Amino acid sequence: MDTVVVWGRTDCCERRIDGAMFYIDDMEMGDLQSNQMTDDKEEFEVNGFAKEVLIKGPRGKLSLAEVQVFGKRFEMNNIAEDAMTSDEEVEEGMFVREMSWEDPRHINSIVLNYKKDSSVEGFDGTRVYVGETEVGQVEAQDGKMFYVFGGLEGNHSQVRIEGSESVMNIASVEIYGE
Helix, strand or coil: CCEEEEEECCCCCHHHHCCEEEEECCEEEEEECHHHCECCEEEEECCCCCCCEEEECCCCCCCEEEEEEECCCCCCEECHHHCEEEEEEEECCEEEEEEEEEEEEEEEEEEEEECCCCCCCCCCCCEEEECCEEEEECCCCCCCCEEEECCCCCEEEEEEEEECHHHHHEEEEEEEEC
16 A cells, blocks of 8 residues: 545535544554645555555544545465464463465565454564564554564565464464465
8 A cells, every 4th residue: 555545525514524533454644634634635655565444533424525545456365375384382481373385485465463352462572584584573552453564575485473472362364475
């Protein structure tokens, strides 16, 4: 996702947008105010991977003319289902989930989805590896139940997730590639 553009209404109800909160993947991006919208629109630069755009109206009703999301179409498949998966406690309190394929696969991005009833305590610091290279770690945010690691390139035969017991609270891992 590159940019999200929100257009307010100009024919009526333009102030209904005032105070609406704008989120991308449960991350607050800001609020919308009709008097600050240039040309009746507001643009948000994202420049990253995302799964969800959410705009919450302050009074339950939201009058928008249009919301557009700009970016590149994602043509990769979730190849996690093809992987051999194992979970192991490598030392007390430290767990590893390993996903591997017999033949190297092109991996583009990884999404960790945590169980809805999980506590975010313990998510923080969970590390994600492709092969032996660390590609990122979770920086826990209240209410955020999925984390995206993108921009990966190359062919790999293994993805590994290391962390505390929170690794066992992962509902699913999506790995997009070919």
